[in-house]
Amino acid sequence: MSVRLAETQSIRALPLFKEMSEQNFAAMMDLSMLQRFPARAEIIREGELPDFLHVVVEGAVDLFATRDGVETTIDILYPISIFIVAAVVRDEPQLKSARTLMPSQILMVPSQIVRATFEREAAFAHGIVAELAARYRSVTRVLKNDRMLTATERLANWILNSARRAGRDEFELPIEKRKLASYLGMTPESYSRAITALESYGVHSRGTTITVTDRSRLTEFARPILNADD
Amino acid sequence: MSVRLAETQSIRALPLFKEMSEQNFAAMMDLSMLQRFPARAEIIREGELPDFLHVVVEGAVDLFATRDGVETTIDILYPISIFIVAAVVRDEPQLKSARTLMPSQILMVPSQIVRATFEREAAFAHGIVAELAARYRSVTRVLKNDRMLTATERLANWILNSARRAGRDEFELPIEKRKLASYLGMTPESYSRAITALESYGVHSRGTTITVTDRSRLTEFARPILNADD
DNA sequence: AACACCACTTGATATTTATCAAGTCACAGA
DNA sequence: TCTGTGACTTGATAAATATCAAGTGGTGTT
Structure with a gap:
């Protein structure tokens, strides 16, 4: 149920985790899992409550939404990026489904740990804000492109x-x-x-x-x- | 250049400010301005760096993007809501322009104060996160609707x-x-x-x-x- | 009351994009 | 090597939406 330190190097380097204390980061990794998925594996499903914050460590992930069997890709993530941040932070149902596009490694950080650490450590909270703001701006740009x-x-x-x-x-x-x-x-x-x-x-x-x-x-x-x- | 206390009641009640210390809130308001705009007043312009975080206190605000003179409305804000949070947090150019749709009152909080307070007070940082996450989810929904x-x-x-x-x-x-x-x-x-x-x-x-x-x-x-x- | 302005509506048409239907091509497995 | 599968392409057509062009109707002004 925990992640070996050797594997956390690149994760640690992410803006989201970079400024955290060693202790909190270690505690977080200790409760996280680094999991391998084959291609086309379903990782999360739209509408469910988020159990984990996910980090794409290797491979690629398709974030998409579905309606009556028709799906539209909202974002495609490559290492190293994070997904369902907003749903985890707000503890609300996910707006997107996710599946791997190729064999991938995903780090899964339990939602409660994310929220708890978020309360405890300002540096992590800042990381979350930066991440959210970046994503918010990114979807805004996609919407503008779609519309105009x-x-x-x-x-x-x-x-x-x-x-x-x-x-x-x-x-x-x-x-x-x-x-x-x-x-x-x-x-x-x-x-x-x-x-x-x-x-x-x-x-x-x-x-x-x-x-x-x-x-x-x-x-x-x-x-x-x-x-x-x- | 400062906002009278009597006028801050409803602002204080916003999720963004609610949990802040009285001191920090007062300091922030002291450096902010509550400004009246007529209808159709241009408040911010796409592409500029954000000088202020804006709060719609009264009236309504149109957030839109432009391309070759064609514009598309991205969001319409009524009291009490906040805008250009992401641009302020990241200190990057605004992705949207804003204009009043009717005579409006807008609270303007200088960007530096927002970022400084954000660093200093966890409660405020949490408020920013909640706000950003909510907006991120909102645009995501708009995009899904547009697409499907x-x-x-x-x-x-x-x-x-x-x-x-x-x-x-x-x-x-x-x-x-x-x-x-x-x-x-x-x-x-x-x-x-x-x-x-x-x-x-x-x-x-x-x-x-x-x-x-x-x-x-x-x-x-x-x-x-x-x-x-x- | 007459008028002007402007948002809104309606009609005709054009553009964009999706859908349906065959192909074609590359590649994996027999 | 043959063959099947699935992605990709191309063509024909349909659907959705925009654009252009008149109206219509309400509101405020003179």
């Missing part, structure tokens, strides 16, 4: 941001196209057409490789919303 | 929630229809058609009055997303 950009423009912006993050004009799709489509709020068919349309605006796509061949042309087309970083 | 419901379904859900909040089947639109349309992510024309369409599903609209004539029928049509409270 066409599907093709959203894809164009996503490509620009991915290239920027990769530091080069060529990068690999980290996930299936259909999943990316859902994340960008469109169908797989629309994704396919959008990427084809972008060939005229400085993007080349072959297999899972995307190349930005004309950054300024693409930027002009994308007309990014201010601060739309993600 | 049609415009008419979003309106249906909004009506159901409004009626529930009002505690009766008849209520008044608190804002212009065009503004509500924007908030629900549609054009005024689409709003008009949507409300007409809902006449067949237990809704009656005349002027600024909306009446739910058949709640179960409307609920069946709206098929609300789990936990979609706002």
Whole structure:
């Protein structure tokens, strides 16, 4: 039921935990579990009360919402990130389901420990605030993009941001196209057409490789919303 | 430059301030301003760094984003609520602009004071966390609605929630229809058609009055997303 | 009372996107 | 190597929504 110290290095480095006292951090890890999941494993389900704060240590996690069997991807998380922070803090039902996109390692910190530590240690509380504020801003940006950009423009912006993050004009799709489509709020068919349309605006796509061949042309087309970083 | 004590009663009662020490609260109010704005006054502009945490004390405030002159309403705030919490906490550019929808009173707390108090007093930090988590969840719900419901379904859900909040089947639109349309992510024309369409599903609209004539029928049509409270 | 303004509504049409239906292609397993 | 599976693509069509263009109606002003 506890996590070995050797495995906590990268977790400790997270903004959320960085400033905590060694003692509180150790106590928290002692009550947490580091669990391995296969690909496509369901981790949490929308509507349930959160038992754990989750940390993606390895792999990738799909956060999605469902309605009548239709699902939409709200966020995709890679190491090292945290999820269902808000539900844990408020002890309210989760708004999203989560499943692994590949074999993954997830650290699970019991909700009560999170809330208790939160009360006890200011440094941890600050970490939670920073995390929440960042996520809040991130969804806000997604909403703005959804409301004010066409599907093709959203894809164009996503490509620009991915290239920027990769530091080069060529990068690999980290996930299936259909999943990316859902994340960008469109169908797989629309994704396919959008990427084809972008060939005229400085993007080349072959297999899972995307190349930005004309950054300024693409930027002009994308007309990014201010601060739309993600 | 300071706020009279008599005016702070309702502010003090906010979850954000409720648990604070009298001393810190007084110090904060001393450095804050309670300002009156006419209708349609611009309060903050997207992209700027936040100088103040704002509290809507009286009136109503429209939080919106702009792109090429087109704007979309992200949230509408009534007393007593707080805005640009995330930007203040992170000291990053605001993602939304704000303007009054009617003559309003706004309490403005300087950002530095917010951050300083946040460092100093755990109770206040907790208040910030609760507020952020609540807002994060709220935008998440809006995004889910946008992604998975049609415009008419979003309106249906909004009506159901409004009626529930009002505690009766008849209520008044608190804002212009065009503004509500924007908030629900549609054009005024689409709003008009949507409300007409809902006449067949237990809704009656005349002027600024909306009446739910058949709640179960409307609920069946709206098929609300789990936990979609706002 | 007449008028002007503006939100709202309604109609016609265009655009965007989803849906349905075949394909095509790559890859894993027999 | 063959074959099946599933993701992806492409085409045809439908649905949802926006846009453009007149109206309509209420309110406040002169």
